[in-house]
Amino acid sequence: MLNNIISNLINAENPKVEDAKQLIKEIYLEDHRPWVVGYSGGKDSTVVVQLVFEALADLPKEKLHKKVYVISSDTLVETPLIISSINNTLRRVQDRALLMGLPIETHKVKPDFDQTFWANIIGKGYPSPNQKFRWCTDRLKIDPANQFIKEKVSTFGEVIMVLGVRDDESVTRGNTMKSHTVEGKVLMRHSTLSNAYVFAPIRNFTLEDIWDYLLDENSPSPWGDDNHELNKLYQDSSSSRECPLVVDKSVKESAGSCGNSRFGCWTCTVVTKDKALNGFIENGEDWMRPLLEFRNWLAEIRDNRNYRQKYRKHGKIYFRNVRVENIDEEDYVIIPKKASRKEEITKLESFTIVEKSALKSFLKKNNIDLSRDEDNSLLIKDGETYQQLGLGPFTMKARETILRKLLEVQRDLKHPSGEHYELIKDEEIKVIRRYWLENDDFEDRVPQIFREVMGYDLDWEYDDRPLFDKEQLSDLELLCDEMKVDMKVLKRLISIEKEYNGYKIRRGVSQDIEKTLKQDYLHL
Structure with missing residues (x-):
């Protein structure tokens, strides 16, 4: 009651x-x-x-x-x-x-x-x-x-x-x-x-x-x-x-x-600012500070042109308009940013101006690889319009850097439970390795980076071993340079052959080869 x-x-x-x-x-x-x-x-x-x-x-x-x-x-x-x-x-x-x-x-x-x-x-x-x-x-x-x-x-x-x-x-x-x-x-x-x-x-x-x-x-x-x-x-x-x-x-x-x-x-x-992690740290969870620092670094490098390819995943080139304005009697390039981020303002003299019609020959003459960790500060002139090459995925070197830093944070993290806390699962690392091998990482860098940082090996799949050793890769690069063949294209074609090897019916192989050979950056 x-x-x-x-x-x-x-x-x-x-x-x-x-x-x-x-x-x-x-x-x-x-x-x-x-x-x-x-x-x-x-x-x-x-x-x-x-x-x-x-x-x-x-x-x-x-x-x-x-x-x-x-x-x-x-x-x-x-x-x-x-x-x-x-x-x-x-x-x-x-x-x-x-x-x-x-x-x-x-x-x-x-x-x-x-x-x-x-x-x-x-x-x-x-x-x-x-x-x-x-x-x-x-x-x-x-x-x-x-x-x-x-x-x-x-x-x-x-x-x-x-x-x-x-x-x-x-x-x-x-x-x-x-x-x-x-x-x-x-x-x-x-x-x-x-x-x-x-x-x-x-x-x-x-x-x-x-x-x-x-x-x-x-x-x-x-x-x-x-x-x-x-x-x-x-x-x-x-x-x-x-x-x-x-x-x-x-x-x-x-x-x-x-x-x-x-x-x-x-x-x-x-x-822009992670209030969650900041709040926990301010309230005594100082062990989470390395997570916040890593998160802030990851946000900072997102639009760093040195960390990004200058074409999209399947080789598609695109251009982003920028403005050139005279400020206090000096010419500046105004690069717009998405969302609420401030525009980037850089002196015009810092850029190399290239006519759009001459872009392909300029890249070839200066041996510029749009997938590498370099920007060359190119400004492309198309009539009265100024443009930059649009950004694509993180470069392979950038991805290596991210993986290495993440593993270092995981290795050194002082979790209060005292147990080993995984920021990235072993299964994810193995998936990353597969993606890299499919993306023509013939050096098989994931196991090397993991061993260097963590000090031990995972149980790697035997069938995922790279196709070539370092000496063979070096010979291939020299041969490609001599014959004026794009090394990335060659690697992709070899990977396609490996992917379809052993199938009686190789449905799709012709389309994959065609897509590889028709990538925009090859035909500027």
Whole structure:
């Protein structure tokens, strides 16, 4: 009797909580579609998981007729303290659910090793993400989560995503949610996944509602977490945002970057300043300083022309317009920058001006390789317009530098647990090696760099050995120079032959050879 009185008093003080629980029960009992609950470790998703857990605990056991999957996204570059907290919570939720007989399962979803942050940056040479080229969200978060959802759809026909999204989180997010809402219906359409629907039980919660519920001593975490510790993570932060579990490409932009969030990736280069790592360091986690320094360096080198090829991945050349202006009786080149970054201003005399029609002969005469770590400060004149060669992937030398520095940070990191903490997985390093070999790294540099930095070898695949030794490579380079043959093209053609070797039907080999021979930079 006393418990019921106390419960009624609590509910009267916080009617939104009781309404949300009641709605969760009604939607759960409505059909047999399983639920997939997104959990990021932040405040909003914690509220949703806790409300779902409490609502299911209130139902009679015979009515717990379908599974609830609590999934968390591990991008493999999560902030170390946060992923540790998420792992602990998932274990506690699972243990408590089993003890109470609730149909809750916890899972972590991860990108495939050939799609991770480091596989793309170091392996393929992708420039680090920014606001205009935020390739990371799809590969690291959306695709792994959607793969999990698709597997459940294929098994059960339809699923319901339960997400901690709120209308007042941002104007953009609120408008996006409204656009997906069907009038009179609680569930929203999922715009990119057929047979998947979205349920947002805390949609009308305010920030104050969130913390009132989490910090209410009468509503502790049912699995034993201390929500005051979660609140501490948000203290002294200029942002109360969390990094949501993004499962819809159409709302990726409204989800925004997680670089200003305590619950994003430690490698986030989308924002100018990483407030998350700075905040942790300022609050005593000084061991994370090497991560911040590495992240800042990675952001700085992104637009350094010496670190980037001057053509895109498949050899395509493009040009970017710049302005030449007279300032205080001197001519300057004004190089525009994307997003909110300041324009770069350099004296015109620092550049070598080349007519566009004479570019090919100039490059050949001066033996300039557009894939190398050099820029030559070329300014291309096309009539009255001035241009620069556009930038492509990180050069191979840049990727070697990034890999070496990352391994050095990993080797020297003083993680408080005292255990060896992996910033990059062994499986990712092996994928990077494969990408480099496919990209004509005949010297097989990955095992060499790993051994030099870490002091031991991984269990490398025998079949991935390079085709030529150093002496043979040297002979090939001399022969290419003598015969005026592009060494990169020769390497690519040899790699294509290796790739198709042994196949009775070599479908696609002609197209691959044709693409190699038609690369833009060969025919300027």
